[in-house]
Amino acid sequence: MMCSSMMSGAHDATQLPVVVLGRGGGKIQTGRVLNYLDKPNRQMCRLYLSMMDKMNVRLDKFGDATEPLAEV
Numbered sequence: 445m446m447c448s449s450m451m452s453g454a455h456d457a458t459q460l461p462v463v464v465l466g467r468g469g470g471k472i473q474t475g476r477v478l479n480y481l482d483k484p485n486r487q488m489c490r491l492y493l494s495m496m497d498k499m500n501v502r503l504d505k506f507g508d509a510t511e512p513l514a515e516v
Contacts (some may be wrong), residue, residue, distance in 0.1 A: 445462065445463070445464050445495065445513070446462070446463045446465075447460055447461065447462040447463070447488075448460065448461055459481065460488060462488075463493065464516075466494075468495075468498045468499070469498075471498040472498060472516065477497070478513075478515050479496035480513075487507070487508060487509045488507075489507030489508055490504050490509040490511065490512055490513045491512075491513055491516065492506050492507070492509070493506045493509050493511065493512040493513075494512035494513045494516035496516070497512050498516075
């Protein structure tokens with residue numbers, strides 16, 4: 445996973461470009477673009493929960509997130 449806080453050349457936490465490479469041992473579907481710009485409850489911590497879930501790390505909460513991103 446690669447991400448940056450520089451979407452437009454300025455530090456802007458409202459739009460964070462993220463690239464996830466690899467299939468996570470077949471647990472992550474590849475070849476997709478997921479756009480969360482207009483979705484409610486878009487949080488990086490939800491992405492982290494999703495990634496940990498794929499690695500069989502189960503947490504009830506991570507940061508300010510209580511559920512993973514369903515699409516990941």
